[in-house]
Amino acid sequence: MDKRIFSNKHFFLLVSLSLSSFTHLINPIGWPSLYYDEGIYMRRAMHLMNGLGPQEDPTFYDHPYFGQIFLAGVLSLIGYPHVFGPQIGNTNSLEMLYLIPRIIMGIIAVVDTFLIFQISDRIYNKRVALIASIIFGVTHLSWLLRWILLDSILVPFLLLSILLAVISNNYLKSNNSRQGISLFLLSGMSLGLAIFTKIPAFVMIPLTGFLTFRNAKRSINMVRFWFLPIILIPMIWPAYSIVNGQFTSWWEGVYYQTHREGQMIAESFQTILFKDDPMFLVLGIAGLTMAVIKKDLFVLLWIIPFLLFFLGIGWVSLYHWIPLIPAFSISIAAMIDELLKRCQKKRIIKTFPLTLVIALTIGSIGLVTTKQIITKNVNSTHFEAAAHLISYLSTIKDKSNTNSEITVIADPFYLWIAKYVFNLDFNYKTYYNANTIGNRTVVVFDKDFRKAMSEDDDLNGKISEMHDSKNPHVVYIAWENPGKTYNVTIVDYSQYPANQKMHPYP
DSSP states (O other): OHHHHHTOHHHHHHHHHHHHHHHHHSSTTTSSOOOHHHHHHHHHHHHHHTTSOSOSSTTOOOSOSHHHHHHHHHHHHTTTTGGGOOOTTOHHHHHHHHHHHHHHHHHHHHHHHHHHHHHHHHHTOHHHHHHHHHHHHHOGGGGGGGSOOHHHHHHHHHHHHHHHHHHHHHHHHTTOHHHHHHHHHHHHHHHHHHHHHOGGGGGGHHHHHHHHHTTSOOOHHHHHHHHHHHHHTTTHHHHHHHHTTOHHHHHHHHHHHHTOOOOOHHHHHHHIIIIIOHHHHHHHHHHHHHHHHHTOHHHHHHHHHHHHHHHHHTOOOGGGGGGGHHHHHHHHHHHHHHHHHHHHHTTSSOHHHHHHHHHHHHHHHHHHHHHHHHTOOOOHHHHHHHHHHHHHHHHHHHHOSOGGGEEEEEOHHHHHIIIIISOOOOEEEETTSOOSOOSEEEEEEOHHHHHHHHHOHHHHHHHHHHHHTTOTTEEEEEEEOSTTOEEEEEEETTSSSOEEEEEEEO
């Protein structure tokens, strides 16, 4: 009975994909809250779509280009953004601008689920594939994959590299060299693209190399053949800087990225443990412990290099854990599978009913806990404020011929929409690089802006000075939460007395 049920791989794959589709595609606009880096990557994709090249700022290098190339390519295929007819002052049309890239990220997460199932099935068995894909699909922490981030974009390429490495090894062992070598090369290319998306993906080289060359003799030439795209594809990034005479800026950018101040790895663990997903973390650590006991190199070569890299650079953000979510999901499933095998061996309990109960329990708990957060709407006032900002800038553009003298300071979310969708040509600055503030300034306040001011004394001083002096050339567009009601406020000191409009929203 156990073998007959679990031989139906397609049914369980369908179950996993259905659960993953629900948790990653429902309510993409309302949850999670808009994040600073999302605006950065959307701005870079739009910059590229407008034919302005992959490097937005000639003096600032932080990450390679494949992230914006991938986004720009997918968005261009559907005629984004003009296919939806965005309208100035229309909040719903602005929501559509974020709906599409958020849906793309959700589809990527569903593809990740499919790849995890296929990898687990080939490395372990169908039971591990079922449990691992369900865990990945419904775990509370998977909301991170909804953000438009490089870490989420690189995951399918990492997983594809692993899957192709496993398949190519099987072909080469069966003396089917032509297909094996083709998959062999594609595995290296997939990992090269992942590294070209974000450099830390290079820590996966030991795992994919192990999977490619295990249990089979490989010549040095074959090793070079696999390794070549892993090196050459990411080298496009520094090569581009050299061609444009910006290698010094590239080197300074790489140095900055590896020496930033941020959350230490222990603090990040505590954040996940006590706030985001304690059950997933505890089970993941247990799965890693079981992998150490079983000497499971597949899990160890995936997780340990990442942890060592985090320790090496000395800091980690919450979204840096995204490439490890599949690894921990598989390690948990492998641990459960090992425990079930031992129970079966000792005839303590029948494994089929228990496997089914475990899968249903994980899916149910994951759906309940995840549904509680993904059905929230925490972004409506952001879109209301964006609509007010774009309407205001459009009015200024119609009345003024000196747009370049006007500085707009805000979260990147507001800026790329105004600049690239509605072609409002102003001097745009994020609050982290607002080192020079013009005589005529539009400032968009939100909670993240206030947080930045609390962390940056120089920025706080500049903005506070403008506010306290009631500068006649400064316009504030702010939203805050007085009690249970959100208000968007436009304060225009260019009018005397000050023209202040309050716009309440539920």
